[in-house]
Amino acid sequence: MSAFQRRDGELFVEAVALTAIAGAEGTPCYVYSRAAMEAALDAYQSALAGCRHLVCYAVKANSNLAVLDLLARRGAGFDIVSGGELERVVAAGGDPAKVVFSGVGKQAGEMARALELGIRCFNVESPAELELLDSVARAHGVIAPVSLRVNPDVDAETHPYISTGLKENKFGIDSDGALAVYRRAAELAGLRIVGMDCHIGSQLTSTGPFLDAVARMLELVDQLADEGITLRHLDVGGGLGVRYRDEQPPAIGQYIAALRAAVGERDLELVFEPGRSIVANAGVLLTTVNYLKHSAWHNFALVDAAMNDFIRPALYEAWVDIETVSDGAGGETGTWDVVGPVCETADFLGRGRELTLRPGSLLAVRGAGAYGFVMSSNYNTRPRAAEVLVDGEQWHVVRERETLDDLLRGERRLPN
Ligand SMILES: Cc1ncc(COP(=O)(O)O)c(C=O)c1O
Ligand SMILES: N[C@H](CCC[C@H](N)C(=O)O)C(=O)O
Known part of the structure; x- marks a missing residue:
């Protein structure tokens, strides 16, 4: 059952009315459901029961400390792509021994810190990175656990900006050259080979591309075994899509079952x-309608959230559901472009939406729990939104709304 339900025409998250949160915290405001996040993690864990596994939540999707904390408490590991994300995991109480470090541009300082904390492994994305990791590990007198991220040249059939497993993408090591890089890794005294990794993109809505990628990885695994290089783990990355509109991605359980079957008894x-x-x-962005504006061509609903708060519609023309939080609050019924105050024509949350609106209407932008707040910016000198986590009947502000003082901190006028 979804954590978001209507009761008497009011949208609730768990047992809390969204109007109550907007009334107390103002808008724009991100609201997350603890139960929904836990249920999704549990779906992964239970589908993996009976096989050795580790679910490393990709911190970049939503890196609020409270989110990391609740997932860590339920046994999640973490996939990080920066030293900053590593410190977030530590601050949230996550276990570094369950951290995998991905990313094409890891720096020596980030590697050193990760080695100091004893992370589980580095997903190495290039021969040059392999050499640097070896020298950083040796300089610190430790051995770095290594997995190579292979690029299988598989089309993820998703938006080109979030497709990462094609040869032309910057990610991973060309799978045709991967054996040579493994052989090199085996020679380096600062490294210990532990696995193989792959991540072909995000918002995949079928299992086919995942299975193609796994098939390519398993070919390599078998070839390595023939050479006496055995791996402890196979990391198939993330990428499983969700339903934003009418997509029909496989359920978590189905997706895991398909991948488990492909890996077989290995x-x-x-x-x-x-x-x-x-x-x-598990998340929505709450926003309030400030003005209604009519032109010859369009009806605009000017809301207080903008592309700086939630960039996915502007960046990927992503579709997210937008609904009024209170039914029957009245207003003008029509087809609206829901747009923000930022000075860009791309500043829209949704276009051509059938809604009944008036100034003051409270809207919920659904599907905003991932790549929402984390991708927000201060463009147009707009303080970033507050974040709230709902837990049953309670809710907690897990990030305060930024103030203008926060935005000016660190800036200076000329000295004279
Ligand atoms: C290396 C890596 N792993 C996992 C993920 C998570 O992808 P998704 O949110 O589609 O599951 C990403 C996405 O950015 C990634 O780059
Ligand atoms: N970096 C990710 C995709 C991030 C997608 C995200 N930014 C979105 O809003 O869809 C990847 O490697 O697949």
Whole structure:
């Protein structure tokens, strides 16, 4: 059952009315459901029961400390892509031994810190990174656990900006050259080979591309075994899509079952790096209509959230559901472009939406739990939104709304 339900015409998250949160915290405001995030993580964990596994939540999808904390308490590991994300995991009480470090541009300082904390492994994305990691590890007198991120040249059939497993993408090591890089890794004294990794993109809505990628990885795993290089784990990345509109991605259980079947009886621990499928539909962005404006061509609803708060519609022309929080609050029924105050024509949350609106209407933008707040900015000198986590009948402000003082901090006028 969804954590978001209507009762007497009012949208609730768990047992809390969204109007109550907007009234107390103002808008724009992100609101997340603890139960929905936990249920999604549990779906991964239970589908993986009976096989060695680690679910490493992709921190980039929603990196609020409270979110990381609740997932860590339920046994999640974490997939990170920066030293900053590593410090978030530590601050949230996550276990560094369950952290995998992805990303094409890791820096020596980030590697050193990750080695100091004893992370589980580095997903190395290039031969040059492999050499640097070896030298950083040796300089610190430790051995770095290594997994190579292979690029299988598989089309994820998703938006080109979030497709990462094609040869032309910057990610991973060309799978045709991966054996040579493994051989090189085996020679380096500062490294220990532990696994193989792959992540082909985000918002995938069928299992086919995942299975193609896994098939390519398993070919390599078998070739490595023939050379005496055995791996402890296979990391198939994240990427499972969610339903924003009418997509029909496989359920978490179906997706895991398909991948488990593909891996078969091989003695490999399965690692996953899900982001969106854990948090996207556990969150909404609350926004208030400020003005209604009519032109010859369009009806505009000017709301107080903008592309700086939620950039997915502007960046990917992503579709997210927008609904009024209170039914029957009245207003003008029509087809509206829901747009923000930012000075860009791309500043829209949704276009051509059938809604009944008046100034003051409270709207919920659904599917905002992933790649929402984390991608927000201060463009147009707009303080970033507050974040609230609902837990049953209670709710907690897990990030305060930014103030203008926050925005000016660190800036200086000329000295004279
Ligand atoms: C290496 C890696 N793993 C996992 C993820 C999470 O992807 P998703 O949110 O689609 O599950 C990403 C997405 O950015 C990624 O780059
Ligand atoms: N970096 C991710 C995709 C991030 C997608 C996200 N930014 C979105 O809003 O859809 C990847 O490697 O697949």
